[in-house]
Amino acid sequence: MGKREVLQAKDKSLSHLRTIYGDEAETVIADGRYGFISSLIKETLKKPAVEEVTLSDRVDRVLLNRIVGIPIFLVILYGIFQFVFTLSEPLMDRIDAGFDWLADQAIGISPQWLGSLLGDGVITGVGTVLTFIPPIFLLFMAIAVLEDSGYMARAAFVADRVMHSIGLHGRSFIPMVLGFGCNVPAIMATRTIDNTRDRLATILINPLMSCGGRLPIYALFAAAFFAAHEGIVVFSFYLIGMVLALAVAFLLRKSVLSGPSAHFVMELPSYRLPTLKGTIIHMWERGREFLIRAGTIIFGAVVLIWFLGSMPWGVEYGSEESWIGHIGGVFAPIFEPCGFGDWQAATALIFGFLAKEAVVGTFGVLFAAEEEGLGTVIGAQLGWTPLVAYAFMAFSLVYVPCAATVAMIRRETKSWKWTGFAIGYSLVLGWLVATLIYQIGRLFVG
Amino acid sequence: MAREITIALIGNPNSGKTTVFNNLTGARQHVGNWPGVTVEKKEGSLDYQGYHIRVVDLPGVYSLTAYSLDEVIARNFVVEGKPDVVVDIVDASSLERNLYLTVQLLEMGARVIVALNMMDQADLRGHSIDTPRLSHLLGVPMVPMSANRNRGTAELLREIVNVAEKKTQAKPLKIEYGREVEGEIANLEKLVSQTELSQRYSPRWLAVKLLEEDEDIARKFKE
Amino acid sequence: MAGYPMPLAMASPGEVVRIADVRAGRGLTRRLADMGLLPGTVIRIINSQMRGPVVVEVKGTRLALGHGMAHKILVTR
Numbered sequence: 137m138g139k140r141e142v143l144q145a146k147d148k149s150l151s152h153l154r155t156i157y158g159d160e161a162e163t164v165i166a167d168g169r170y171g172f173i174s175s176l177i178k179e180t181l182k183k184p185a186v187e188e189v190t191l192s193d194r195v196d197r198v199l200l201n202r203i204v205g206i207p208i209f210l211v212i213l214y215g216i217f218q219f220v221f222t223l224s225e226p227l228m229d230r231i232d233a234g235f236d237w238l239a240d241q242a243i244g245i246s247p248q249w250l251g252s253l254l255g256d257g258v259i260t261g262v263g264t265v266l267t268f269i270p271p272i273f274l275l276f277m278a279i280a281v282l283e284d285s286g287y288m289a290r291a292a293f294v295a296d297r298v299m300h301s302i303g304l305h306g307r308s309f310i311p312m313v314l315g316f317g318c319n320v321p322a323i324m325a326t327r328t329i330d331n332t333r334d335r336l337a338t339i340l341i342n343p344l345m346s347c348g349g350r351l352p353i354y355a356l357f358a359a360a361f362f363a364a365h366e367g368i369v370v371f372s373f374y375l376i377g378m379v380l381a382l383a384v385a386f387l388l389r390k391s392v393l394s395g396p397s398a399h400f401v402m403e404l405p406s407y408r409l410p411t412l413k414g415t416i417i418h419m420w421e422r423g424r425e426f427l428i429r430a431g432t433i434i435f436g437a438v439v440l441i442w443f444l445g446s447m448p449w450g451v452e453y454g455s456e457e458s459w460i461g462h463i464g465g466v467f468a469p470i471f472e473p474c475g476f477g478d479w480q481a482a483t484a485l486i487f488g489f490l491a492k493e494a495v496v497g498t499f500g501v502l503f504a505a506e507e508e509g510l511g512t513v514i515g516a517q518l519g520w521t522p523l524v525a526y527a528f529m530a531f532s533l534v535y536v537p538c539a540a541t542v543a544m545i546r547r548e549t550k551s552w553k554w555t556g557f558a559i560g561y562s563l564v565l566g567w568l569v570a571t572l573i574y575q576i577g578r579l580f581v582g
Numbered sequence: 583m584a585r586e587i588t589i590a591l592i593g594n595p596n597s598g599k600t601t602v603f604n605n606l607t608g609a610r611q612h613v614g615n616w617p618g619v620t621v622e623k624k625e626g627s628l629d630y631q632g633y634h635i636r637v638v639d640l641p642g643v644y645s646l647t648a649y650s651l652d653e654v655i656a657r658n659f660v661v662e663g664k665p666d667v668v669v670d671i672v673d674a675s676s677l678e679r680n681l682y683l684t685v686q687l688l689e690m691g692a693r694v695i696v697a698l699n700m701m702d703q704a705d706l707r708g709h710s711i712d713t714p715r716l717s718h719l720l721g722v723p724m725v726p727m728s729a730n731r732n733r734g735t736a737e738l739l740r741e742i743v744n745v746a747e748k749k750t751q752a753k754p755l756k757i758e759y760g761r762e763v764e765g766e767i768a769n770l771e772k773l774v775s776q777t778e779l780s781q782r783y784s785p786r787w788l789a790v791k792l793l794e795e796d797e798d799i800a801r802k803f804k805e
Numbered sequence: 806m807a808g809y810p811m812p813l814a815m816a817s818p819g820e821v822v823r824i825a826d827v828r829a830g831r832g833l834t835r836r837l838a839d840m841g842l843l844p845g846t847v848i849r850i851i852n853s854q855m856r857g858p859v860v861v862e863v864k865g866t867r868l869a870l871g872h873g874m875a876h877k878i879l880v881t882r
């Protein structure tokens with residue numbers, strides 16, 4: 137057919153041009169285009185004779201500085217967290233109170249099982265999670281501002297040096313920061329990494345970046361066990377997550393995923409003042425995903441938990457004799473060395489696989505009878521010390537990506553092998569970290 | 583019965599394309615996926631003077647070579663999706679580099695409107711652009727804008743309707759690549775015209791792409 | 806005016822240089838071309854740190870080039 141002739145002629149043309157120009161045809165063609173553009177520009181664009189050093193450049197000299205760049209970034213990150221939490225606390229309290237009241241009303245409904253389903257189950261469970269709308273949306277908003285202002289590119293640039301020593305890419309940095317909001321879009325963002333191995337490594341470590349879904353867990357236990365130091369405690373998990381992510385990436389790149397690292401070329405957009413409208417749209421896009429998941433998966437999980445907690449018929453709700461108690465009981469011993477070998481904790485963690493937010497939702501359902509702060513209740517009922525709480529939070533940070541993230545990993549890697557690896561390694565790592573924290577901590581705290 | 587117009591938004595990353603998209607569609611947006619791939623597809627719509635305008639946001643690209651998935655998607659939509667108008671968002675303060683994409687669109691023979699965005703930034707830097715002359719030299723309508731301040735959106739819409747209604751088949755831009763290259767192009771063009779692919783794509787464009795060793799186009803010839 | 810080609814990494818901030826050669830694989834060369842970096846292009850060094858990424862201005866845009874890149878691009882003064 138004519139097509140083959142075309143391909144043969146093409147090869148001949150290419151080698152002919154290569155001989156004449158000493159360069160690939162595509163370079164000559166690109167050159168031609170730029171030449172054309174250049175002539176247009178000469179006629180139509182007037183630039184000032186001397187392009188003064190712009191304010192943007194001056195700011196960059198500081199933000200991109202080898203020594204100061206990374207500390208500045210960490211400070212900005214810390215500032216964001218402070219902003220998010222201080223602003224959302226009063227809102228969260230109000231939402232919490234609102235759902236409590238609603239749950240109380242619901243329990244009175246007859247028939248009794250319906251009242252329990254709504255009051256103990258759905259409203260309490262889903263409500264506990266929805267309380268976290270303020271911080272999660274604010275976090276998404278902060279990320280949107282970082283991106284729209286152009287700072288994100290600088291941060292990636294600054295991070296590139298660190299990334300490179302790990303064997304990763306400056307471009308891997310942005311998905312990592314996005315992971316603070318939610319791992320699902322963060323993994324989608326790895327599209328921009330061309331090198332397969334870099335990309336795979338970035339995807340696999342992303343779940344270690346503490347996502348918004350884990351926020352309820354930290355907030356709950358930090359408030360109950362580390363009151364007055366909440367901010368630092370929560371921030372510590374973001375740090376631990378980052379450090380672990382970098383460490384795992386390093387190991388991966390040294391062993392299973394070794395190979396040359398791709399090259400870093402990135403445009404630095406000029407700094408821009410983000411528009412309110414643009415930021416809100418950005419924030420809403422990502423936040424809406426979260427809400428939909430909260431609505432569906434968690435709703436389903438909560439109903440399921442409630443059901444398992446109410447069976448066999450007539451059993452005391454959420455007790456050890458119920459089905460859910462049995463399930464948790466099976467896995468509880470595994471967590472003994474970690475300090476939280478309780479069936480409730482095991483159960484909560486199992487449901488955490490569906491969605492990290494469900495851990496808190498599950499606790500909320502299991503301890504629904506109580507009224508005071510859930511965290512304190514858990515502490516009292518299970519006899520947890522702050523050390524145990526910290527180990528538990530660490531485990532929640534590391535173990536297993538949530539179901540939605542697993543689905544996304546599978547989609548982006550197109551490989552069951554790597555998806556399985558992601559689940560496996562994080563489980564083992566989580567157990568190790570929690571155990572280390574608890575056992576070593578015991579030597580100091582007792 | 584409102585007339586339907588489909589437009590595609592294309593442009594460099596950081597050219598303000600998203601802002602233009604938001605200005606046009608407001609809350610009426612919807613995010614999905616391009617079929618068969620994991621790339622996000624953003625679509626929105628608006629009603630304007632009796633027209634229902636569907637806006638498809640293409641991935642931000644620097645070029646239309648088939649180097650990355652984003653570029654292939656953008657290119658395929660322009661050719662196969664057959665939008666009524668392709669709006670190329672150009673960062674006016676970075677004119678020279680941004681026009682690289684524009685020029686490739688014009689070589690494809692797409693029906694293009696150039697949205698000259700970030701005019702305020704260009705002004706700030708002391709750049710002055712002779713827009714009418716540039717528009718004339720490229721043979722393409724140009725609309726100055728500052729999407730950040732929502733300036734120029736109305737003019738853009740007016741131009742979109744204008745171009746969509748005229749339905750003229752745009753004549754592909756022809757760039758002189760030098761005698762040797764042009765010689766090879768002419769040769770390939772002749773051979774390409776004898777294949778079925780010349781029905782869908784301009785033969786010259788195919789010839790140039792082949793010389794650029796474009797993987798996507800080469801694949802089409804291998805089938 | 807043209808001097809002997811040297812790696813971009815050795816140029817200092819503020820200097821204006823011309824690209825002499827790009828020593829990279831096809832994919833990378835193409836990507837650089839898309840961003841405006843071709844032999845013959847004039848660029849200005851904005852920021853350059855030892856063993857760190859280099860920021861250059863090309864055709865009115867700022868580009869950040871990773872460590873390895875600055876050694877693959879040869880320029881003349």
